[in-house]
Amino acid sequence: MKEKYLLTANKLIALIALLLAVSxxxxxxxxxxxxxDEGDASEITMFLKGNYINFSLAGVGDATIDWGDGKQTETIxxxxxxxxxxxNYPDNSDYKVIIRGNIKQMRSWGYELSIDVSNCTTIExxxxxxxxxxxxxxxxxxxxxxxxxxxxxxxxxLDISGSAxxxxxxxxxxxxxxxxxxxxxxxxxxxxxxxITTLDxxxxxxxxxxxxxxxxxxxxxxxxxxxxxxxxxxxxxxxSLNVSNNTKLTELYVWGHQLTSLDVSKNTALEILHCxxxxxxxxxxSKNTALKELVxxxxxxxxxxxSKNTALKxxxxxxxxxxxLDVSKNxxLEYLKxxxxxxxxxxxxxxxxxxxxxxxxxxxxxxxxSKNNAIKELICNKNQLTSLDLSRCNDLRCVIAYNNQLTKLVxxxxxxxxxxxxxxxxxETLNVLFYGLRNIISTPGAYDSGTLCIGNNxxxxxCDKSIAENKNWTVFDDDTYWSVY
Numbered sequence: 001m002k003e004k005y006l007l008t009a010n011k012l013i014a015l016i017a018l019l020l021a022v023s024x025x026x027x028x029x030x031x032x033x034x035x036x037d038e039g040d041a042s043e044i045t046m047f048l049k050g051n052y053i054n055f056s057l058a059g060v061g062d063a064t065i066d067w068g069d070g071k072q073t074e075t076i077x078x079x080x081x082x083x084x085x086x087x088n089y090p091d092n093s094d095y096k097v098i099i100r101g102n103i104k105q106m107r108s109w110g111y112e113l114s115i116d117v118s119n120c121t122t123i124e125x126x127x128x129x130x131x132x133x134x135x136x137x138x139x140x141x142x143x144x145x146x147x148x149x150x151x152x153x154x155x156x157x158l159d160i161s162g163s164a165x166x167x168x169x170x171x172x173x174x175x176x177x178x179x180x181x182x183x184x185x186x187x188x189x190x191x192x193x194x195x196i197t198t199l200d201x202x203x204x205x206x207x208x209x210x211x212x213x214x215x216x217x218x219x220x221x222x223x224x225x226x227x228x229x230x231x232x233x234x235x236x237x238x239x240s241l242n243v244s245n246n247t248k249l250t251e252l253y254v255w256g257h258q259l260t261s262l263d264v265s266k267n268t269a270l271e272i273l274h275c276x277x278x279x280x281x282x283x284x285x286s287k288n289t290a291l292k293e294l295v296x297x298x299x300x301x302x303x304x305x306x307s308k309n310t311a312l313k314x315x316x317x318x319x320x321x322x323x324x325l326d327v328s329k330n331x332x333l334e335y336l337k338x339x340x341x342x343x344x345x346x347x348x349x350x351x352x353x354x355x356x357x358x359x360x361x362x363x364x365x366x367x368x369x370s371k372n373n374a375i376k377e378l379i380c381n382k383n384q385l386t387s388l389d390l391s392r393c394n395d396l397r398c399v400i401a402y403n404n405q406l407t408k409l410v411x412x413x414x415x416x417x418x419x420x421x422x423x424x425x426x427x428e429t430l431n432v433l434f435y436g437l438r439n440i441i442s443t444p445g446a447y448d449s450g451t452l453c454i455g456n457n458x459x460x461x462x463c464d465k466s467i468a469e470n471k472n473w474t475v476f477d478d479d480t481y482w483s484v485y
Contacts, residue, residue, distance in 0.1 A: 042100065042101065042102065042103065042119070042120050042121045042122045042123075043098055043099060043100045043119050043120060044098070044099040044103060044106065044115065044116065044117050044119075044120045044123070045096065045097070045098055045099075045115075045116040045119070046096070046097040046098075046099075046108075046112040046114065046115050046116070047094070047095070047096055047097075047112060047113050047114045048094075048095050048097065048111060048112035048113055049092065049093070049094050049095075049113060050089070050092050050111060051088060051089040051090070051091060051092050052086070052087070052088055052089065052111060053086070053087050053089075053095075053097065053111045053112060054084060054085070054086040054087070054109050054111060055084070055085055055106060055107060055108045055109065055111075056082040056083060056084045056085065056105075056106065056107040057076075057078060057082065057083060057085060057099070057103055057105065057106055058078060058079065058080055058081060058082040058083070058103075058104050058105040058106075059078035059079075059101060059102045059103040059104045059105070059122065060078055060080075060102040060104065061077075061078060061101065061102050062075055062076065062077055062078070062101060063075070063076050063077075063078050063099060063100060063101020063102065063103060064076070064099070064100050064101060065085065065097065065098070065099050066096075066097065066098040066099075066100075067087055067089075067095065067097055068095035068096040068097050068098070069089055069090070069095060076101075078101060078102065078103065078104075080104075082105060082107065097112070101122075102122045103120060103122055103123050104122060104123065104124050104125070105123070105124060105125040105126075106123060106125070106126050106127070107126075107127040107128075107129075108126075108127070108128045108129070108131075108133065109129065109130060109131060110128060110129055110130040110131020110132065110133045110153055111131050111132075111133075112131075112133055113132060113133060113134050113135065114133065114134060114135035114136070114137065115128065115133065115135070115136050115137065116137040116139075117136075117137065117138060117139075117141055117144060118137050118138060118139025118140070118141055119139075120141065120143070120144075121141075121142075121143055122143055123141070123143055123144050124143060124144065124145050124146065125144075125145065125146040125147075125148075126144060126146070126147050126148070127147075127148040127149075127150070128148070128149050128150070128153060128155075129148075129149070129150040129151045129153065130150075130151050130152065130153065131153060131154075132153075132154050133153045133154060133155060134153075134154045134155060134156070135155065135157075136149065136155060136158060138159065138160050138163045138165070139162075139163070140162045140163060141163050141164065141165075142163070142164040143164070144163060144164065144165055145164065145165060145166050145167065146165070146166070146167040146168075147160065147165055147167070147168050147169070148167075148168075148169040148170075148171075149169070149170045149171075149173060149175075150169070150170075150171050150172060150173075151171070151172050151173075152172055152173055152174070153173050153174070154174065155173060155174065155175055156174055156175060156176050156177065157175070157176065157177040157178075157179075158170070158175055158177070158178050158179070159177075159179040160179065160180055160183050160186075161179050161180065161181045161182040161183055162182045162183065163183055163185075164183075164185045165183055165185065165186060166185045166186060166187045166188065166206075167186075167187065167188040167189075168180070168186060168188070168189050168190070169188070169189075169190045170190060170191050170192070170194055171190060171192045171193060172192065172193040173193070173194055173195075174194070174195050175191070175194040175195060175196060176194075176195045176196060176197070176216075177196070178191060178194070178196050178199060179200075180199075180200070180201065180203075180204055181200055181202070181203050181204075182203055183203070183204060184203060184204070184205065184206060185206060186204045186206060186207060187206050187207060187208050187209065188207075188208065188209040189201075189204070189207060189209065189210050189211070189212075190209075190210075190211040191211070191212050191213075191215065192211060192212075192213045192214060192215075193213070193214045193215070194215050194216075195215065195216045196215050196216060196219055197215075197216045197218040197219050198219070198221070199212060199219075199222065201223065201224060201226065201227055202223070202226045203226070204226070204227060205226055205227065205228070205229065206229060207227045207229060207230055208229050208230060208231050208232065209230075209231070209232045210224065210227065210230060210232065210233050210234070210235075211232075211233075211234040211235070212234070212235045212236075213234055213235060213236045214236055214237075215236075215237075217237065219237065219238070220237070220238055220239045220258065221238065221239065221240075222235050222238050222241060223242075224241075224242075224243065224245070224246055225242065225245045226245075227245075227246065228245050228246060228247070228248065229248060230246045230248060230249055231248050231249060231250050231251065232249070232250070232251045233246065233249060233251070233252050233253070233254075234251075234252075234253035234254070235253075235254055236254070236255050236256045237255075237256035237257075237258060238254070238256060238258065238259060239258050239259070240259065240260075240261070241254055241259065241262065242263075243263075243264065243266070243267055244263065244265075244266045245266075246266075246267065247266055247267060247268070247269065248269060249267045249269060249270055250269050250270060250271045250272065251270075251271065251272040251273075252264065252267065252270060252272070252273050252274070252275075253272075253274040253275075254274070254275050254278070255274065255275065255276045255277045255278055256277060256278055257277060257278065257279065258278070259275070259278040259279070259280065260278070260279050260280065260281075261280065261282070262275055262278075262280060262283065263284075264284075264285070264287070264288060265284060265286075265287045266287075267287075267288065268287050268288065268289070268290065269290060270288045270290060270291055271290050271291060271292045271293065272291075272292065272293040273285075273288070273291060273293070273294050273295070273296075274293075274294075274295040274296075275295070275296050275299070276295055276296055276297045276298055276299060277297075277298050277299075278299055279299065279300050280296070280299040280300060280301060281299075281300050281301065281302065282301070282303075283296060283299075283301060283304065284305075285305065285306060285308065285309055286305070286308045287308075288308070288309060289308055289309065289310070289311065290311060291309045291311060291312055292311050292312060292313050292314070293312070293313060293314040293315075294306070294309070294312060294314070294315050294316070294317070295314075295315075295316040296316070296317050296320070297316050297317060297318040297319050297320070297337075298318065298319040298320070299319075299320055300320065300321060301317065301320040301321065301322060302320075302321045302322065302323070303322070303324075304317055304320070304322060304325060305326075306326075306327065306329070306330060307326065307329045308329075309329075309330065310329055310330060310331070310332065311332055312330045312332060312333055313332050313333060313334045313335065313353075314333075314334065314335040315327070315330070315333060315335070315336050315337070315338070316335075316337040317337070317338050317341070318337050318338065318339040318340050318341070318358075319339070319340045319341075320340075320341050321341065321342060322338065322341040322342060322343060323341075323342050323343065323344070324343070324345070325338055325341070325343055325346060326347075327347070327348060327350070327351055328347060328349075328350045329350075330350075330351065331350050331351065331352070331353070332353060333351045333353060333354060334353050334354060334355045334356070335354075335355060335356045336348070336351070336354060336356070336357050336358070336359075337356075337358040338358070338359050338362070339358050339359060339360040339361050339362070339379070340360065340361045340362075341361075341362055342362065342363060343359065343362040343363060343364060344362075344363045344364065344365070345364070345366070346359055346362070346364055346367065347368075348368075348369065348371075348372060349368060349370075349371045349372075350371075351371075351372065352371055352372065352373070352374065353374060354372045354374060354375050355374055355375060355376050355377070356375070356376065356377045357369075357372070357375060357377070357378050357379070357380070358377075358379040358380075359379070359380050359383070360379050360380060360381050360382055360383075360400075360485065361381070361382040361383070362382075362383055363383065363384060364380070364383040364384060364385060365383075365384045365385065365386065366385070366386075367380060367383075367385055367388060369389075369390060369392070369393055370389065370392050371392075372392075372393060373392060373393060373394050373395070374395060375393050375395065375396055376395050376396060376397050376398070377396075377397065377398045378390070378393075378396060378398065378399050378400070378401070379398075379400045379485050380399075380400070380401050380404070381400050381401055381402045381403050381404065381419070381485060382402075382403045382404075383403075383404050384404065384405055385401065385404040385405060385406055386404075386405045386406060386407055386408070386424075387406065387407065387408035387409070388401060388404075388406060388408070388409050388410070389408075389410045390409075390410060390411050390412055390415075391410045391411070391412055392412075393412050394412060394414065395414065396411075396412050396414065396415060397414060397415060397416045397417065398415075398416065398417040399411070399415060399417065399418050399419070399420075400417075400419045400485040401418075401419065401420050401423070402419050402420060402421035402422050402423070402453070403421070403422045403423075404420075404422075404423050405423065405424055406420060406423035406424060406425055407423075407424045407425065407426070407429070408429065409423075409425065409429070409433060410436075411433060411436055411437070413436070413438050414438065415437070415438070415450075416449065416450055416451070417450075417451045418451070418452045418453070419451075419452075419453040419485070420453065420454060420457070421453045421454070421455045421456055421457075421476075421479065422455070422456040422457070423456075423457050424457065424458060425454070425457040425458065425459055426457075426458055426459040427458075427459030427460075427461075427462035427463040427464075428459065429459065430454055430457065430459045430460075430463035431463050431464050431467060434463070434464065434465070434467035434468040434471075435467060437450065437452075437467075437468055437471055437473060438450075438471070439471045439472065440471060440472035440473060441472070449474070450468075450471070450472060450473035450474065451473070451474050451476075452468055452473050452474065452475045452476070453475075453476040454475065454476070454477055455476060455477050455478045455479050456479065460477050461477075465477060
């Protein structure tokens with residue numbers, strides 16, 4: 001019996017000793033050790049010289065921040081919503097900041113000199129903007145998917161080769177060297193207002209979106225032959241551009257004073273094409289039957305055949321040398337701007353869906369809009385028009401027809417803005433026009449005004465402006481009205 005009690009007592013003593021040991025270990029342990037195993041640390045390192053830093057973080061669970069000033073490490077709680085973490089230092093010294101935890105997103109406001117996320121195995125998105133920051137180190141990071149660098153940082157070189165980034169956006173900065181080779185996951189790349197002169201995209205075969213715009217003037221060559229998955233391409237100031245391999249392109253934007261030719265015959269999926277401010281003398285669109293939007297202003301085109309582009313909804317071909325423009329096959333056309341050409345005739349009778357027509361500064365003597373009931377805005381100033389009947393344009397709100405030869409003008413009843421400065425309208429014709437104007441009734445909170453410019457017409461001085469003014473129209477009978485058209 002005595003031995004039995006001794007055995008029980010020994011077991012009790014052993015159990016008490018075990019509990020004391022566990023309690024002692026728990027009290028002695030650093031709470032931060034429960035956050036992340038130092039052997040598998042997911043960390044971001046930053047270096048700065050200054051007395052202030054600020055960044056935002058989003059993630060999961062607790063994390064720690066060592067502010068690098070010798071004080072105790074701070075423990076923070078991360079959520080899916082980004083939170084700011086500003087910190088003040090006692091002086092403008094060098095500091096090393098280390099963040100450890102399950103960090104998903106980070107935004108830096110550029111107070112630091114460098115950010116290193118090469119050892120952060122959880123980060124998915126990093127955004128850097130402004131400030132003196134000079135370096136972003138990505139390394140071979142496989143978790144980072146999106147990197148954005150904005151607004152005039154001091155970063156000169158950026159290397160994402162071998163990383164798993166799929167979206168890289170660099171806007172407004174001083175990057176001279178951009179290395180994306182080996183980044184086979186890259187799908188979206190923007191390099192805008194930087195200082196690069198070359199860009200190797202030969203290994204970025206997954207690219208679907210590429211914008212390389214307003215870079216160093218020496219950036220003259222862009223090779224996209226390997227980027228066959230591209231659906232969107234925007235580039236400027238290149239000497240030449242070969243898109244024959246990019247058959248999936250649906251949007252192409254290219255401009256600059258050096259591009260003399262553009263072959264889009266292989267790009268049959270194109271829906272939007274902008275090619276302007278370039279000395280193009282020819283543009284063959286016969287294969288681009290899916291085209292919905294064409295912008296080709298300020299080139300040197302003397303001919304533009306869009307007869308095969310029956311899906312076209314928007315056409316802007318201003319500032320060219322066009323003598324003729326046939327839009328009879330483009331029955332879906334809604335927006336047409338053909339200003340500053342040499343057109344003597346413009347037939348829009350087939351374009352019944354037309355909403356805006358700008359044909360300023362041509363040599364038109366006639367303009368028939370009797371079939372264009374949907375039109376809302378007409379800009380036809382600086383032509384040689386002698387009459388204009390807009391009575392069937394039921395939705396027309398704006399007519400800019402100054403500097404013509406108009407002796408007759410018929411408006412609709414919904415018009416709000418009429419500029420007929422410098423024409424040949426008599427007082428009688430102007431009075432008839434005034435009588436046909438609608439009454440302007442201002443509704444609180446709504447914009448509804450009537451503006452009429454009749455200066456420099458034969459009947460300007462003798463017409464009865466009060467007819468229009470009594471209907472709450474503002475009448476300008478001199479050249480004080482300034483038109484934006």
